[in-house]
Amino acid sequence: MVETNVSRGLLASSRIIAVANQKGGVGKTTTTINLATAMAAVGKRVLIIDLDPQGNASTGLGIERRTRAVSSYHVLIGEAELAEGVIATSIPNLSVVPSSIDLSGAEIELVNQPKREHRLAAALNTQIQYDFVLIDCPPSLGLLTLNALVAAQAVLVPLQCEFFALEGVSHLVKTIERVKQAFNPDLELHGIVLTMFDKRNNLSDMVAADVRGYFGDKVYKTVIPRNVRVSEAPSHGKPVLLYDMRCSGSEAYIRLAGEVLKRERSLVA
């Protein structure tokens, strides 16, 4: 039976958004961390689930490896409850279920398990209350991302302004459609955010125009600029919003959060 969002205890008041793109290095983790921080700053209770074996979301939030005794891996394979994996970050209202390197073996471990695509959805069937759960997906369309898409109500796609960007995202959109048909009828594309936009480079403008031409209003108005402060922040274990609140990257993520929350209000209205 397909488990619907309505039947999950957590979802009476939570929205689950998967941050996904099978292409590597396009800004999934950066977007997850900073969008979550900006939402937390306006009083939303936010949980990040780090579903990427690289664990960059966990590291970028200052969660040291030695404190990750229970990770998203344990939750996925059913060795731990979601609540056991939750760690509070230094940011009020923002918690994370960290990832660990074990997660890289999870796809193989789960392959012969029953309901292998529903593991995360089942783990999220809990009474823990958050306004938003953001899932940072790995750069592939394997079983980990599939679990995120089955658990989520919406997908937010960071898209780097570069050649072939549109081709990659079309593939992802087809996958979203397939997941919708097979496992999760409620899933929808929340929006596409253009990342690492370089205003000195004509290619960025061309890609942005192409993507807007194809996806129309699904593309958020906010564009995340390429900004060195954004790339420096993770090595300090901080979201860029804490590292340098006034830089162009921080300002863009604050605007993006405003747009996402506005779109949320119209989606759930």
Ligand SMILES: Nc1ncnc2c1ncn2[C@@H]1O[C@H](COP(=O)(O)OP(=O)(O)OP(=O)(O)O)[C@@H](O)[C@H]1O
């Ligand atoms: N707006 C930006 N300006 C400058 N650097 C950025 C920006 N966004 C992301 N980066 C940098 O680009 C790299 C890739 O970003 P990020 O880790 O968020 O991508 P990802 O899609 O999560 O990667 P992966 O697919 O490997 O998980 C990182 O080094 C990050 O610091």
